[in-house]
Amino acid sequence: MQNNGQLISIIGPTASGKTAFAAQLAAVLDGEIISGDSRQIYRGMDIGTGKDLSDYTINGKQIPYHLIDIRNAGDKYTLFHFQHDFHKAYQDILSRAKTPVLCGGTGLYIESVLKGYRLPDVPENPPLRKELEHKSLPELTEILNRYKTLHNTTDTDTKKRAIRAIEIADFQSKQDTEIRDYEPIDSLIIGINIDREARREKISSRLKKRLDEGMVEEVKMLIDSGVQPDDLIYYGLEYKFVTLYVIGKLTFAEMFSQLEIAIHQFAKRQMTWFRGMERRGFTIHWLDASLPMEEKIEKSFAWIRKSQ
Numbered sequence: 434m435q436n437n438g439q440l441i442s443i444i445g446p447t448a449s450g451k452t453a454f455a456a457q458l459a460a461v462l463d464g465e466i467i468s469g470d471s472r473q474i475y476r477g478m479d480i481g482t483g484k485d486l487s488d489y490t491i492n493g494k495q496i497p498y499h500l501i502d503i504r505n506a507g508d509k510y511t512l513f514h515f516q517h518d519f520h521k522a523y524q525d526i527l528s529r530a531k532t533p534v535l536c537g538g539t540g541l542y543i544e545s546v547l548k549g550y551r552l553p554d555v556p557e558n559p560p561l562r563k564e565l566e567h568k569s570l571p572e573l574t575e576i577l578n579r580y581k582t583l584h585n586t587t588d589t590d591t592k593k594r595a596i597r598a599i600e601i602a603d604f605q606s607k608q609d610t611e612i613r614d615y616e617p618i619d620s621l622i623i624g625i626n627i628d629r630e631a632r633r634e635k636i637s638s639r640l641k642k643r644l645d646e647g648m649v650e651e652v653k654m655l656i657d658s659g660v661q662p663d664d665l666i667y668y669g670l671e672y673k674f675v676t677l678y679v680i681g682k683l684t685f686a687e688m689f690s691q692l693e694i695a696i697h698q699f700a701k702r703q704m705t706w707f708r709g710m711e712r713r714g715f716t717i718h719w720l721d722a723s724l725p726m727e728e729k730i731e732k733s734f735a736w737i738r739k740s741q
Contacts, residue, residue, distance in 0.1 A: 438527050440618050443536040444707055445625030446700040448635040449722050453488045454729055455536035460491040462532040466498040467522050469537025472668055475506045477655055480648045481671035507660040519546050540706030549617035555604045565596045593663055621740045627722035636696050652679050
């Protein structure tokens with residue numbers, strides 16, 4: 434089926450099966466995947482980010498993908514970088530008359546390219562960092578709270594994250610940072626909706642599987658290769674808690690329990706963001722995650738035809 438180059442966006446919380454579905458849909462649309470995941474860009478961070486690259490092989494055919502394994506672990510990657518990299522991949526796919534399929538769970542990334550806004554790259558502010566470096570995490574949290582309402586604790590997981598968040602907030606407070614640099618993109622948005630209990634079960638079983646597959650060894654390998662533990666902790670979730678276990682700050686049982694809770698909370702925040710997108714004017718066509726793949730594809734075709 435041809436899609437006339439229209440962008441298809443596949444969203445959903447972690448463990449919803451969106452990657453496998455996006456790859457199947459891309460296969461029948463002669464499309465290519467653009468990852469909208471903020472951590473799959475890093476090389477060597479495979480198990481913890483759930484790259485599942487085998488999902489991109491359909492009936493022996495490799496589905497091309499973009500924005501995966503494009504940076505070294507330890508690099509800092511921002512919304513500014515994603516905007517640039519997305520549009521480069523997007524235009525490349527269109528130039529070859531293929532269908533771009535944006536797939537990911539990082540709601541900010543997805544929404545930013547659909548809206549057509551870009552935040553400028555925020556430079557480091559050495560004097561501000563020097564001023565903040567001796568403050569405690571609670572003090573940094575209070576400072577950040579003066580700039581913006583904190584909807585979750587991601588920015589205040591560590592002092593390093595909190596200082597960077599303050600640096601960005603301070604920069605943004607001093608200028609008009611939301612620059613309309615790209616045109617909005619009209620996209621059919623398909624959301625994968627998974628029952629909360631099913632999602633919890635999948636998250637827990639997937640966590641056990643990832644640990645069995647060598648997630649601890651992956652973190653050890655990254656540290657041995659020169660990636661600083663603080664940089665891995667900065668990435669959050671699997672890399673935060675497994676690193677804390679590897680460096681002796683948590684027992685294995687504490688790591689597993691705290692990480693499991695954190696992933697459940699993360700999935701809930703993802704759904705909160707996607708529901709917020711609907712309130713902000715986006716139409717999301719929701720698919721039940723439990724449906725057979727054939728039925729998901731069939732329903733998607735109906736929405737695609739209607740949107741053309």
